[in-house]
Amino acid sequence: MKRQQFLQTAIASTGMSAALAACRSTAGASGSNVTYLPTLNWQMATSWPKALDTIFGGAKTFAARVAALTGGKFKITPRPSGELAPPLDVLNVVSQGAVPCGYTAAYFYVGKSPATAFGTALPFGLNAQQQNAWLYEGGGLQKLQDLYARKFSAIQFPAGNTGTQMGGWFRKEISQLSDLQGLNMRIPGLGGQVMGKLGVTVQSLAGGEIFQALQTGALDAAEWAGPYDDEKLGLQKTAKYYYYPGWWEPGATLEVQINLNEWKKLPIEYQAAIKTAAFEANTIMLARYDARNNEALGRLLQEGVQLRSYSNEILAAAEQASFELFDEFAAKDADFKSIFTDWKQFRDRVYAWNNINEGSFARYSYSKLKS
Numbered sequence: 001m002k003r004q005q006f007l008q009t010a011i012a013s014t015g016m017s018a019a020l021a022a023c024r025s026t027a028g029a030s031g032s033n034v035t036y037l038p039t040l041n042w043q044m045a046t047s048w049p050k051a052l053d054t055i056f057g058g059a060k061t062f063a064a065r066v067a068a069l070t071g072g073k074f075k076i077t078p079r080p081s082g083e084l085a086p087p088l089d090v091l092n093v094v095s096q097g098a099v100p101c102g103y104t105a106a107y108f109y110v111g112k113s114p115a116t117a118f119g120t121a122l123p124f125g126l127n128a129q130q131q132n133a134w135l136y137e138g139g140g141l142q143k144l145q146d147l148y149a150r151k152f153s154a155i156q157f158p159a160g161n162t163g164t165q166m167g168g169w170f171r172k173e174i175s176q177l178s179d180l181q182g183l184n185m186r187i188p189g190l191g192g193q194v195m196g197k198l199g200v201t202v203q204s205l206a207g208g209e210i211f212q213a214l215q216t217g218a219l220d221a222a223e224w225a226g227p228y229d230d231e232k233l234g235l236q237k238t239a240k241y242y243y244y245p246g247w248w249e250p251g252a253t254l255e256v257q258i259n260l261n262e263w264k265k266l267p268i269e270y271q272a273a274i275k276t277a278a279f280e281a282n283t284i285m286l287a288r289y290d291a292r293n294n295e296a297l298g299r300l301l302q303e304g305v306q307l308r309s310y311s312n313e314i315l316a317a318a319e320q321a322s323f324e325l326f327d328e329f330a331a332k333d334a335d336f337k338s339i340f341t342d343w344k345q346f347r348d349r350v351y352a353w354n355n356i357n358e359g360s361f362a363r364y365s366y367s368k369l370k371s
Helices: 002-033 053-068 090-096 113-119 126-138 141-153 189-197 207-213 229-231 260-265 266-303 312-332 334-366
Strands: 040-046 074-079 099-106 153-160 184-186 201-203 241-244 251-258 304-310
Touching: 040 053, 040 090, 053 074, 053 099, 053 153, 053 251, 053 266, 074 126, 090 099, 090 141, 090 153, 090 251, 113 141, 113 189, 113 334, 126 141, 126 153, 126 251, 126 334, 141 201, 141 334, 153 260, 153 266, 189 201, 207 229, 229 266, 251 260, 251 266, 312 334
Parallel strands: 040 074, 040 099, 184 201, 241 304
Antiparallel strands: 099 251, 153 251
């Protein structure tokens, strides 16, 4: 009996030792794989100045997470706008391979392809939650990555969202549609083209150039993002009237863009790190904006800023002009048409659903707020 117990104990001990040895062997092999991954140092061109700690901060969040996920072996250094490329030229230098990666807004490049607008936001389109649903679960990201591969030799990943933006700063009140006629306004993307249809003279300037243009009178109005970033740029010192909503950017996505050849050279572990880091940056930026914008708006109002809403007349005209513009692009651009058809169907479905669940809740809850 004792001999049998001894043998059983010995066998069990031997089995456990073998299992532990196997675990150590596996861990060692895994460690070896990490050890032999390459050390990389990439420079990242961006479209924003360092002073904008939320939007430039998206690039920093992304880079920090890539470094952490790769044990510090893959380092990406975000550079402020203008250091590696002009702020509205990031996609160009990434596409050419002059820099391996960039951080920017896709709608800056609608002149190259109007379909890039889907990567950021369309007027009267999707809010941040809906945009993420379309990108990650509605097939949007795959469509955009196919477009970038064909058109720009690049691959992109959502890596930030501002949430619904404000409607811009104006030096005079805009009470009716006719008040827009002849205004010089900084507004990029398809929103700018819609404003053009409403009689606005549209300018496309980088964020760091807006303050001076408003201050000198070169601009009558300008939009940037929301209270937190707008306050950082000092726009409240140049224009008194602050309008809402930013109907042209109901949920603006920012993205990491990577040269396709450089992407293909990366080990799969580094590709996975990039995907994960971009996803985290996308989530963190939206949280930061929601947490900080309301406090910043309070400070702006204390400084004497006058908050105004766009009239229903202006909103209705802008919405009609927006969908006319979409139809024009769809008629002449196959890429835009292909994405727009699916995007519009998704928009209609998610609008119907959110009108029931979130819309009903918001209408009841927000009606109790004191103005």
